[in-house]
Amino acid sequence: MNIPEFKEFASASIDYIADYCENIRQLPVLPDVEPGYLSKALPKRAPEKGESWKTIMEDINKSIVPGLTQWHSPFFHAFFPTGQSYPAIVGELLMAGIGAVATKWESSPAVVELEVRVMDWLAKILGLPEEFLNCSEGPGGGLIQNAASDSTLVGILSGIYKKIQQLIDEGSPLLEWQIREKLVAYTSKESNSSVEKSGMIASVKMRLLSTDPEGSLRGPTLEDAIRNDKAAGLIPFCVVASLGTTGTCSMDNIKEIGQICSKEKLWLHIDAAYAGTAFACPEYRYILNGIENVDSFNFNPHKWMLVNGDCSAMWFRNCRYVEEAFKTKATLKVPKYQPEFEHMQIPDVRRFRALKLWFVIRIYGVDGIQKHVRRQVNLAKYLKELVDADPRFEVVISNLGVVCFRLLAEDSITQAILERITKRKNIYIMPYYFKSQLLFRFVVCSRFTLREDIDKSWNEISTQTSEVLKILGKKYCRNVERMCGSKGM
Amino acid sequence: MNIPEFKEFASASIDYIADYCENIRQLPVLPDVEPGYLSKALPKRAPEKGESWKTIMEDINKSIVPGLTQWHSPFFHAFFPTGQSYPAIVGELLMAGIGAVATKWESSPAVVELEVRVMDWLAKILGLPEEFLNCSEGPGGGLIQNAASDSTLVGILSGIYKKIQQLIDEGSPLLEWQIREKLVAYTSKESNSSVEKSGMIASVKMRLLSTDPEGSLRGPTLEDAIRNDKAAGLIPFCVVASLGTTGTCSMDNIKEIGQICSKEKLWLHIDAAYAGTAFACPEYRYILNGIENVDSFNFNPHKWMLVNGDCSAMWFRNCRYVEEAFKTKATLKVPKYQPEFEHMQIPDVRRFRALKLWFVIRIYGVDGIQKHVRRQVNLAKYLKELVDADPRFEVVISNLGVVCFRLLAEDSITQAILERITKRKNIYIMPYYFKSQLLFRFVVCSRFTLREDIDKSWNEISTQTSEVLKILGKKYCRNVERMCGSKGM
Incomplete structure (x- = not known):
């Protein structure tokens, strides 16, 4: 690969990243693939002769992106955030270039x-x-x-x-x-x-x-x-x-x-x-x-x-x-x-690695980092309000961008709801066992998250809870209602 | 930083990397700075408000590059190679973008x-x-x-x-x-x-x-x-x-x-x-x-x-x-x-990380990787020939891209030559003690290295050896000559 090809490949990648970030909200947060999907798509041996970068970019679109869990989707609420930002991306690029x-x-x-x-x-x-x-x-x-x-x-x-x-x-x-x-x-x-x-x-x-x-x-x-x-x-x-x-x-x-x-x-x-x-x-x-x-x-x-x-x-x-x-x-x-x-x-x-850290601190400033933290904590507080307002749930523990809450019912129902939500792939939220109780663990992860995204995520949790309760029938609903009563609502 | 700014910053960085690689041969392989140089150049606290990427790029030129040891210079013969190539750089970029x-x-x-x-x-x-x-x-x-x-x-x-x-x-x-x-x-x-x-x-x-x-x-x-x-x-x-x-x-x-x-x-x-x-x-x-x-x-x-x-x-x-x-x-x-x-x-x-490995293997092909290895081993063999042809030196051990050789004289003279070469900063070569002997350890590191670069590096070693022997005077020269005699030349 010569310098003109490098510039073309790198420029195409930058456009790709920009589009990716701009459209992240539209991508399914969880991929629709089965284990082994990529082994089937890729050859068993490396190519003998070098290939063109355009072929690789096609494969990125065709084989890689469909198998990605979108860690930067506003509907990703699992694990913890994993850092990504424009200054850090350029920092990685320059790190690699200077090598x-x-x-x-x-x-x-x-x-x-x-x-x-x-x-x-x-x-x-x-x-x-x-x-x-x-x-x-x-x-x-x-x-x-x-x-x-x-x-x-x-x-x-x-x-x-x-x-x-x-x-x-x-x-x-x-x-x-x-x-x-x-x-x-x-x-x-x-x-x-x-x-x-x-x-x-x-x-x-x-x-x-x-x-x-x-x-x-x-x-x-x-x-x-x-x-x-x-x-x-x-x-x-x-x-x-x-x-x-x-x-x-x-x-x-x-x-x-x-x-x-x-x-x-x-x-x-x-x-x-x-x-x-x-x-x-x-x-x-x-x-x-x-x-x-x-x-x-x-x-x-x-x-x-x-x-x-x-x-x-x-x-x-x-x-x-x-x-x-x-x-x-x-x-x-x-x-x-x-x-x-x-x-x-x-x-x-x-x-x-200090390069990308330096870039992020300088481009955001201390002020920008503080705003980012406060914005995400506020989004978590907003989610907490939504949970609090629903008599079927109670917030068990909430710190910074993490909100853990439970359904006022048996763990098996929570399990069923979480499985249903995961299968639908609209949001990614994880279970967490805390003091022998199964909780919904919701984290505000993506830097792109807006208040309306939280609304959408909560709507998914809320409607799927209703669906599961409906499927499970009256007995379970009564259980939930009785427990809601004990919450004083 | 918004998307248009990101694109500008990233494009400027790509041009920067291309220029850097194209002109690496002209940069001094060892920097001319004293410990603490950067602490003096940079503020003691992070900026409160975010800065422009252009200011950062200026600082890269002004403060970072002058303090870099150029690992990809063809005159870098220390340690081992550290990998860098155009497909891998783009791989790192996409890794960071997808995050x-x-x-x-x-x-x-x-x-x-x-x-x-x-x-x-x-x-x-x-x-x-x-x-x-x-x-x-x-x-x-x-x-x-x-x-x-x-x-x-x-x-x-x-x-x-x-x-x-x-x-x-x-x-x-x-x-x-x-x-x-x-x-x-x-x-x-x-x-x-x-x-x-x-x-x-x-x-x-x-x-x-x-x-x-x-x-x-x-x-x-x-x-x-x-x-x-x-x-x-x-x-x-x-x-x-x-x-x-x-x-x-x-x-x-x-x-x-x-x-x-x-x-x-x-x-x-x-x-x-x-x-x-x-x-x-x-x-x-x-x-x-x-x-x-x-x-x-x-x-x-x-x-x-x-x-x-x-x-x-x-x-x-x-x-x-x-x-x-x-x-x-x-x-x-x-x-x-x-x-x-x-x-x-x-x-x-x-x-x-598999992404950049995948890019390198596909863009180079198995064939390209083999060529890279063979080219570098041949350059090391060429250096070995140059050393062999100089009666003052003998190759002690040579494997793949690494050539270890010694001056047929006391270690103190080798030490003096290596110190002089390091001070001149034209090439970076390291000492290595092997079986109680002080050796010149020369490694073909950069993917940019050409036969003429090896000539230049050897010329630096050879002429500085002559200089040191001249400075040290007749006694040391006689020692070297006597030892050369024992090598049968």
């Missing part, structure tokens, strides 16, 4: 230095403590990781290193392996499955603790668990707290948890993957109350902050632990400058 | 299915065994990981799981934690530092074994190490072999190693990060002799196969071990189809 990667400073000064500066911008936007900044006097700093899963794992590994060092310094008679065997970490039952997975990868015990009725991990629960484990001869070393759990976007009480971590010398890692973006708005920073005891903090600009993946931001109060934990003897010999990002992540090499 | 991510099949059928199919294409291009294919009857399969580091870690973790299961099945009296404490893995001293790091992350002992004079790990060395460890009561469980070590691109003898792994029931993971692309050419497949005993295999299309990062390809002979090793109890409840990619990697979510 620079970095290990140490020398391998790409601009790549390392832009990340250093933009991560400081981001920390200030969120109101994180001065100690986390790369430009601070102390040993703190931040960098871009691949994913929240990577960040959690890196946080846990730092905690392991710190605890082992502490016990050795205190003259513990245990060998390193005896310490490792006894290490135990804590998180809540509501935290992301990647927390449990990180514990498995790091070979440490991970306790999944119960939450309060709001889905929040509280101090006394943690204290009890620590007391029991210590009595059993184990060594508590780390807590992974969620600010915004995956199911209900609940906030662990990091004030209570942090005080315990401080007293017990436990590493406190915060997973704020989705909700972290909200801290750009001062009105949500009360959730960070307790941050003074946090050792590492992570959120994903590639979720709610309009940045395309991968872009997971992570800060450390003291980078020394992770650097020491990851340092190996074997390296290509090159002179060394700060920061040592390659010793603060799972891979050694990093792409120029 | 789909996948966990399970339902979350984006096209994303999962394209990866399944393209990984099969790729396995066939490399001539990997049928058992590794997603379309095979058995439990094998392949997926795209972030990096070779991730793949090595995932391979090691699979090996841990398999060994523990095996011992439990055999009725071992040891508890899981007692087994873990005794686990030991093997790799060579020449393998990438990420192998040692993966061992640290997985909390297992990692022996760095000596290589033969060619930098290759051989069977008897491994056998000795296993015997010693077993005698000490340890449990060998895994070997990470390199096909293309980081320093000299040496090939471990996987025939010998594989037979031992089979006999001793050790997981055999292959790290072919750079060299794997060469297996697209049948003439290099003899290196894969022994693949029948390999459990997991990884190479990086984002190194030598013209695909932009991240794109690290990994296959398993049996996916069951990794899936079981990574499965957690807590997940969002959704129905399930094969394959379970989210249980075969460190993060849970994956981008639509």
Whole structure:
């Protein structure tokens, strides 16, 4: 492919993206394909000779788009948002064009230095403590990781290193392996499955603790668990707290948890993957109350902050632990400058991801990011009002852009409604089990979402609920009515 | 940013990339900046109000490009190639525009299915065994990981799981934690530092074994190490072999190693990060002799196969071990189809990376990829000829696009020459210590490299060697001459 062909192909792709974004509202949010559809459509072997880009664009239309779940449709209410915006798309384009990667400073000064500066911008936007900044006097700093899963794992590994060092310094008679065997970490039952997975990868015990009725991990629960484990001869070393759990976007009480971590010398890692973006708005920073005891903090600009993946931001109060934990003897010999990002992540090499983050922050401005958050929270509040106004439902828990509500009936009816909605493919909404109840989990995801889209989504839920109740007949309807009565309507 | 602005910004970026690639030969390969240069140039806080894209493009020119190490310059001979090509750039653009991510099949059928199919294409291009294919009857399969580091870690973790299961099945009296404490893995001293790091992350002992004079790990060395460890009561469980070590691109003898792994029931993971692309050419497949005993295999299309990062390809002979090793109890409840990619990697979510891989394979064709490999190997052979023809130097080891050679003099002179070359910034070449000798490590990296560029790079090395010898005076020159005499010239 020569330069004129590249320009044609790239220009056609830009037009394609523009059309795609403009018409996203018209596309079915869930694809109408069966498993294996693409294997049937594509040849079994790669072509021997190169093909034309026009053939590929035809295949995109014919085979790829019909099999896509539209994550940016205003009717996509599943999982969490995945970041996408015009500045971020161009950022990815330029990243790919320049094609620079970095290990140490020398391998790409601009790549390392832009990340250093933009991560400081981001920390200030969120109101994180001065100690986390790369430009601070102390040993703190931040960098871009691949994913929240990577960040959690890196946080846990730092905690392991710190605890082992502490016990050795205190003259513990245990060998390193005896310490490792006894290490135990804590998180809540509501935290992301990647927390449990990180514990498995790091070979440490991970306790999944119960939450309060709001889905929040509280101090006394943690204290009890620590007391029991210590009595059993184990060594508590780390807590992974969620600010915004995956199911209900609940906030662990990091004030209570942090005080315990401080007293017990436990590493406190915060997973704020989705909700972290909200801290750009001062009105949500009360959730960070307790941050003074946090050792590492992570959120994903590639979720709610309009940045395309991968872009997971992570800060450390003291980078020394992770650097020491990851340092190996074997390296290509090159002179060394700060920061040592390659010793603060799972891979050694990093792409120029700071570029797209820089673009998004500059094109939107802090103001634009705040507006985006507030607009989406308001849309979630609007959905909550619609649910509240329907006597068949009750909102169980609602935080930021996430609204979890239930039908006042047996779980089997909820299940039937959700299955029906999924089959119709007009909106994508997911079930979530919370405190043994099956909930509708509704998230405002797309940056294109308008109030009228929420109306349409709610209309789909409401009418399909009526349909299912009608099909199920009088018995079930009476059940629902009786329960509605208990709601006082 | 609205759609017309997006189109303008993206079009300007495409022109920028085209100019950049066309003029890459003229840019200094190493930037002339001091640490901290960018912090001085950029504001300390993010802008409150959004800025225009034109301001950003000005800053790219003014502040970013002058601080870039040009990884795609034909005079970049450091590290390894990092993939970049026109189809891959457009692939990244469309990936970002569509902005789909996948966990399970339902979350984006096209994303999962394209990866399944393209990984099969790729396995066939490399001539990997049928058992590794997603379309095979058995439990094998392949997926795209972030990096070779991730793949090595995932391979090691699979090996841990398999060994523990095996011992439990055999009725071992040891508890899981007692087994873990005794686990030991093997790799060579020449393998990438990420192998040692993966061992640290997985909390297992990692022996760095000596290589033969060619930098290759051989069977008897491994056998000795296993015997010693077993005698000490340890449990060998895994070997990470390199096909293309980081320093000299040496090939471990996987025939010998594989037979031992089979006999001793050790997981055999292959790290072919750079060299794997060469297996697209049948003439290099003899290196894969022994693949029948390999459990997991990884190479990086984002190194030598013209695909932009991240794109690290990994296959398993049996996916069951990794899936079981990574499965957690807590997940969002959704129905399930094969394959379970989210249980075969460190993060849970994956981008639509198959798209760019698909573009590169289709636009280049197998034929185009083979031509690229052969062209670069021929350029390395040409450089080798130039070195051979200079009596002051000798080629120590040369594999594929990597040529390691030494000056027939003390290391301090080589050091002085390399420092001088780096300061002049005309080419980027790195030192490498191999068997206690300091070598010039020269890699053909850029896809733009021509024979005349190799001439220029060699001319820089040759003339700067002369300069340094002249400066150091007669004594050192005599040394070099005497050593040249011993080379028989």
